[in-house]
Amino acid sequence: MKKEFLISVLTKQLIEGEQEELEIMTKAFLELKQDSYVIKYTEEEEDGSKSETTLQVENKKRITVSREGTISTHMIIEEGVRNLSHHVTPYGAFSMGVVADKIESDISEKGGILRFRYMTDLENAPLGEIEFDITLNPIG
Numbered sequence: 001m002k003k004e005f006l007i008s009v010l011t012k013q014l015i016e017g018e019q020e021e022l023e024i025m026t027k028a029f030l031e032l033k034q035d036s037y038v039i040k041y042t043e044e045e046e047d048g049s050k051s052e053t054t055l056q057v058e059n060k061k062r063i064t065v066s067r068e069g070t071i072s073t074h075m076i077i078e079e080g081v082r083n084l085s086h087h088v089t090p091y092g093a094f095s096m097g098v099v100a101d102k103i104e105s106d107i108s109e110k111g112g113i114l115r116f117r118y119m120t121d122l123e124n125a126p127l128g129e130i131e132f133d134i135t136l137n138p139i140g
Contacts, residue, residue, distance in 0.1 A: 076098075
């Protein structure tokens with residue numbers, strides 16, 4: 001089953017002492033599977049380019065984030081487990097450690113919420129904290 005929703009994504013990040021907040025609203029597709037669900041949406045950047053984001057949430061405990069666009073990202077986010085994420089930017093590629101301290105998920109075929117927060121590090125040196133608050137609302 002694949003359904004269209006209105007998605008609100010609020011991102012808060014604290015990187016090297018600098019705090020930033022960004023909110024987007026756009027259309028998203030939600031596909032429920034046996035042990036997971038997949039959320040896909042397109043984001044338009046300030047320069048007019050677009051990026052595709054896919055979030056796959058497995059058993060409400062593991063989130064895979066894939067983003068394709070000017071900046072490409074692949075991350076596996078799990079509570080208490082440090083994983084290496086991979087990022088490709090116009091300036092080069094790098095890897096960064098990520099470990100979640102919170103994953104909350106209440107998604108159904110009617111929409112719902114997904115909240116998660118993770119810490120980042122470069123070569124085990126703490127870098128920052130990023131938090132997502134995602135809401136899916138039915139269209140119409």
